[in-house]
Amino acid sequence: MIKTVRGFFQKHIAAMHDETTALNERYVxxxxxxxxxxxxxxxxxxxxxxxxxxxxxxGIVANSFFSNKDAYNPMVYxxxxxxxxxxxxxxxxxxxxxxxxxxxxxxxxxxxLLQILVCSMVGYGFARFKFPLKSLLFxxxxxxxxxxxxxxxxxxxxxxxLFDPFGLCTAIFGHPLSFMGTTTPMYILTLFGCGLRxxxxxxxxxxxFRGLPKEIEEAAFVDGAGTxxxxxxxxxxxxxxxxxxxxxxxxxxxxxxTFYAKLFLIPQSQSIGIRISSLVANxxxxxxxxxxxxxxxxxxxxxxxxxLPVVLIYxxxxxxxIEGVERSGIVG
Numbered sequence: 041m042i043k044t045v046r047g048f049f050q051k052h053i054a055a056m057h058d059e060t061t062a063l064n065e066r067y068v069x070x071x072x073x074x075x076x077x078x079x080x081x082x083x084x085x086x087x088x089x090x091x092x093x094x095x096x097x098x099g100i101v102a103n104s105f106f107s108n109k110d111a112y113n114p115m116v117y118x119x120x121x122x123x124x125x126x127x128x129x130x131x132x133x134x135x136x137x138x139x140x141x142x143x144x145x146x147x148x149x150x151x152x153l154l155q156i157l158v159c160s161m162v163g164y165g166f167a168r169f170k171f172p173l174k175s176l177l178f179x180x181x182x183x184x185x186x187x188x189x190x191x192x193x194x195x196x197x198x199x200x201x202l203f204d205p206f207g208l209c210t211a212i213f214g215h216p217l218s219f220m221g222t223t224t225p226m227y228i229l230t231l232f233g234c235g236l237r238x239x240x241x242x243x244x245x246x247x248x249f250r251g252l253p254k255e256i257e258e259a260a261f262v263d264g265a266g267t268x269x270x271x272x273x274x275x276x277x278x279x280x281x282x283x284x285x286x287x288x289x290x291x292x293x294x295x296x297x298t299f300y301a302k303l304f305l306i307p308q309s310q311s312i313g314i315r316i317s318s319l320v321a322n323x324x325x326x327x328x329x330x331x332x333x334x335x336x337x338x339x340x341x342x343x344x345x346x347x348l349p350v351v352l353i354y355x356x357x358x359x360x361x362i363e364g365v366e367r368s369g370i371v372g
Contacts, residue, residue, distance in 0.1 A: 163245025
């Protein structure tokens with residue numbers, strides 16, 4: 041009797057063990073299938089997004105090496121059969137590439153440094169100090185982010201065409217000053233926190249400084265540090281990710297800007313973007329190339345030359361740029 045009962049329980053336990061093993065195997069298989077499908081879905085999404093973004097870039101780079109025959113050969117796609125550097129040679133010549141590129145980079149670099157200094161100070165002030173109308177002024181900063189620049193182009197043009205704040209220029213020089221055809225308007229706007237995308241940079245610095253613990257400043261004040269010393273030597277150094285984020289944004293946007301460059305009639309020697317916008321017209325006038333397809337090949341070469349500095353800047357600062365975007369609170 042005992043043996044019969046023992047055998048029954050042993051068989052029952054063995055059956056339960058087999059059932060548990062089968063369930064575990066099914067769970068592992070199901071989990072593996074879900075993991076594979078999830079990974080496959082993410083890969084497809086990433087590949088699709090990358091293709092959407094990078095396919096035009098690959099097309100521009102490939103077209104810049106096309107010969108005339110490749111341009112009209114329907115069998116040629118991305119890889120030219122008779123590659124040529126003629127497009128780059130002519131684009132470099134027409135753009136006066138090296139001097140224009142150096143001037144454009146220097147101009148963008150100076151504006152970038154000025155924006156970092158001014159916007160970080162304003163962002164720090166909003167994050168740490170209490171003063172009258174603080175909420176209203178910060179709302180004005182947000183408005184500068186969302187308002188289209190085209191809506192204020194006429195007031196900007198009129199302001200710098202006859203620059204005479206409070207009549208001071210007339211009192212000193214006897215007449216208003218005209219800054220058209222110079223880069224002075226951009227430096228003035230940037231100095232007063234109204235430059236290209238300055239509102240966004242102020243918001244980035246404000247969010248970042250709000251995330252830093254106040255104990256850092258309190259410890260500095262206890263040690264006898266003043267407000268300016270604390271800001272420049274402690275807070276700004278801790279805001280390196282935000283500084284790099286703003287530096288990359290500012291450098292790229294100033295470098296690619298054509299709106300303010302055309303509005304203030306900035307010389308072509310100071311803006312590679314203005315040179316690029318007139319490249320096709322110069323090719324048609326100087327070299328009598330009227331074929332739109334061939335003109336676009338030269339334009340593609342000019343665009344590649346223009347993109348090179350931006351790509352190199354991003355490659356060197358990619359790690360710090362991504363970290364700064366994550367920590368500055370501008371995502372989500």
